[in-house]
Amino acid sequence: MDICQLSHLTTGYRTGQGVKTISQGLDATLPSGQMTCLLGANGTGKSTLLRTICGFLKPLCGHVSVAGREVAGLSAREMSRLVAVVLTDRVEIPNATVTELVQLGRSPYTGFMGRLGSDDVAIACRAMQQAGIWHKRHQTVTSLSDGERQKALIAKALAQETPLIVLDEPTAFLDLPARVEIMQLLRSLCSDKGVSILMTTHDLDLALQMADRLWLLQPDRPLVTGSPEDLMLQDAFAAMFAQSGIEFDIRTGLFQIQHPYRHHIAVKGHGFGYVLLRRALARLGIRTVGYGGGQALWIDIRGIDVPEFAVMYDAHPLLVSPSVERVVSQVVDAMASMPMAKHMNVSNDAII
Ligand SMILES: Nc1ncnc2c1ncn2[C@@H]1O[C@H](COP(=O)(O)OP(=O)(O)OP(=O)(O)O)[C@@H](O)[C@H]1O
Numbered sequence: 001m002d003i004c005q006l007s008h009l010t011t012g013y014r015t016g017q018g019v020k021t022i023s024q025g026l027d028a029t030l031p032s033g034q035m036t037c038l039l040g041a042n043g044t045g046k047s048t049l050l051r052t053i054c055g056f057l058k059p060l061c062g063h064v065s066v067a068g069r070e071v072a073g074l075s076a077r078e079m080s081r082l083v084a085v086v087l088t089d090r091v092e093i094p095n096a097t098v099t100e101l102v103q104l105g106r107s108p109y110t111g112f113m114g115r116l117g118s119d120d121v122a123i124a125c126r127a128m129q130q131a132g133i134w135h136k137r138h139q140t141v142t143s144l145s146d147g148e149r150q151k152a153l154i155a156k157a158l159a160q161e162t163p164l165i166v167l168d169e170p171t172a173f174l175d176l177p178a179r180v181e182i183m184q185l186l187r188s189l190c191s192d193k194g195v196s197i198l199m200t201t202h203d204l205d206l207a208l209q210m211a212d213r214l215w216l217l218q219p220d221r222p223l224v225t226g227s228p229e230d231l232m233l234q235d236a237f238a239a240m241f242a243q244s245g246i247e248f249d250i251r252t253g254l255f256q257i258q259h260p261y262r263h264h265i266a267v268k269g270h271g272f273g274y275v276l277l278r279r280a281l282a283r284l285g286i287r288t289v290g291y292g293g294g295q296a297l298w299i300d301i302r303g304i305d306v307p308e309f310a311v312m313y314d315a316h317p318l319l320v321s322p323s324v325e326r327v328v329s330q331v332v333d334a335m336a337s338m339p340m341a342k343h344m345n346v347s348n349d350a351i352i
Contacts, residue, residue, distance in 0.1 A: 003164050003196040004030035004053060006223070009062035011045060011052045021060060022048045026223045028215055032163070035190045035197045037207035040217035041244065046200040049217065050168055053198070055079045067163055080108035084157035086150075086167040098144070098152045099137045102128055105159030124159045130193070131155035131185060147178035154185065158195075165189070167199040171206070179203060183210045204255050208232075216240050259285060265331055266291040269301025273324075277301070277309065280328045286335075297334050299327065 010024040022045035030036055040046050051057040053064050055071045064071040066082045074082070084105070093101070105127065106120040116124075128134045133151040136144060141152055150170055157165045170186070171179040183206055189195045190212070198215075201207050207214060208228045216224040216236055224236050231237065237248035241255070249256045259282045267274060268291035277299065278288045291298050300310040300317075309327040311318045311334065319330040 001032050002029040003032045003067060004198070005063075005065045006053075007063045009049075009052065009064060010060040011048045011057065012060045013048075013057070014060075019060060023217065023219075023223075024061070026062070028223045028225050030164070030196060030198055031213065032196050033190055033194045034212035035187055035199070035210065036213045036215060037211040038198060038200045038215045038217060039202075039204065039207060039240075040200075041240075044217045044219055046217055047168055050085075050166055050198070050200060054083050054085050054166055077108060080160065080162075082162055082164060084160040084162040084165045086153045086157050086165065086170060088169050088172050094142070096141055097137065098128065098133055098139055098141060098155075099124065101141050101152055102133075102137075102155045102159050105156040108160060123161065124155075127155040127158035128152075130158055130189070132181075145178075146173045147175075147181065150174065150178075150182055151185065154182075154189075158189065158193075162195075164196045164198065167197065169200050169202070171201055171203050179206060208253060257282075259283065259287075261285050261287040263287070263335060264289045265335075266295040266298035267301065268298065269307075271301070271304040271307065273301045273303070273307025273309065276307075276324050277327065280324050281331070284328065284332065286331065297331070297338060299331065 006026045006028045009026040010021060011026070012019060012021040012023075026049070038046050038049065048057065052059055053066070053071070055074060055076070058072060069082070071079065093104070103116055103120065103124045106116055106124060107114060110116060110120060125134075128137055131151045131154045133148060133155050136148055136152070141149060144152060154170070167186070171182055174182065186197050186199065187210055190197055211228060213225060214228055214231055216231065218224070218240055224231065226234070226236070232248070232250060232253065237255070241247065245258050246255050247258045261282075262285040264287045265281065267277065267288045274288075281288055296314055298312050300312055302308045302310060306322070308320060308322050309324070310320045311327055311330045313334060318334060319327065321327055
């Protein structure tokens with residue numbers, strides 16, 4: 001079953017100057033109990049789409065439904081029982097402790113006075129434990145690290161007990177271990193608690209490894225949706241990052257910088273040593289091509305598990321070293337003293 005559905009949705013803003021359309025013709029479904037990452041370049045309208053799904057913005061056209069109910073027809077209270085929202089830029093109550101913040105998640109269920117029952121207190125405690133922030137429950141939110149604050153906000157969303165949690169860039173400002181920890185926490189909420197998650201992120205590699213599904217938002221194009229692997233097979237990322245200096249490497253499943261190549265060098269060998277050498281040379285605008293026997297300057301990779309590199313010139317080694325840095329430096333020196341024609345004019349045919 002799908003927890004959320006977009007049909008022919010147009011998002012945008014009604015401003016004093018008129019209507020500003022951001023995205024149009026969006027069709028997508030969000031399967032229950034899965035983690036979906038919404039990806040797109042800066043300014044493509046990810047946050048605008050999230051705000052529309054959460055009911056903060058009215059669709060300019062088309063429909064959004066959550067748990068089978070049209071969002072436009074729901075009150076704020078009804079929405080708060082269906083969707084919990086974690087926004088990075090939202091200012092929470094100053095001086096609140098973690099416990100007080102998380103207990104705010106119970107407000108859709110508390111009465112007019114907002115008084116918590118024993119069930120509410122227990123649910124908030126459980127949410128803090130599940131989000132891994134229980135040990136900080138007495139601390140003020142402002143005294144937390146960025147990663148801990150994110151966990152506290154996730155605990156508040158959990159305490160809200162909604163079938164859908166929407167997060168806008170929950171991994172922004174976090175270092176890699178903290179980003180991975182937050183993504184793993186969100187994944188475990190999907191698999192252990194059956195929560196559905198929709199989040200935006202600029203963490204492409206993490207999203208590819210952790211998300212069940214991706215939504216790719218691009219200007220003036222339909223929303224592309226699917227599992228990361230199916231989207232790789234469809235080459236969906238190439239179009240998304242065309243002309244952006246990033247390319248998707250189908251061999252590694254990772255995004256790579258598109259280096260402007262000015263030179264090339266022949267390399268004989270493969271394995272981890274080759275991968276590292278190729279990276280280091282690419283940074284300097286030198287593309288590796290296959291060794292065909294005719295090149296004057298080339299690199300011979302000897303050994304697979306413990307690679308050693310020989311920089312060869314006219315069949316003689318200029319340098320033999322296990323250090324990629326030294327080898328690259330030797331190649332640059334050799335190229336500087338070689339006739340230009342020998343290493344310019346990169347040929348696409350020869351690329352390995
Ligand atoms: N309140 C607003 N009124 C009018 N236009 C707005 C408003 N908020 C955002 N926009 C515009 O909507 C467009 C999309 O912004 P949005 O924040 O949704 O993009 P985004 O994909 O989330 O970007 P980022 O990755 O940088 O966070 C931008 O051109 C932005 O200027």
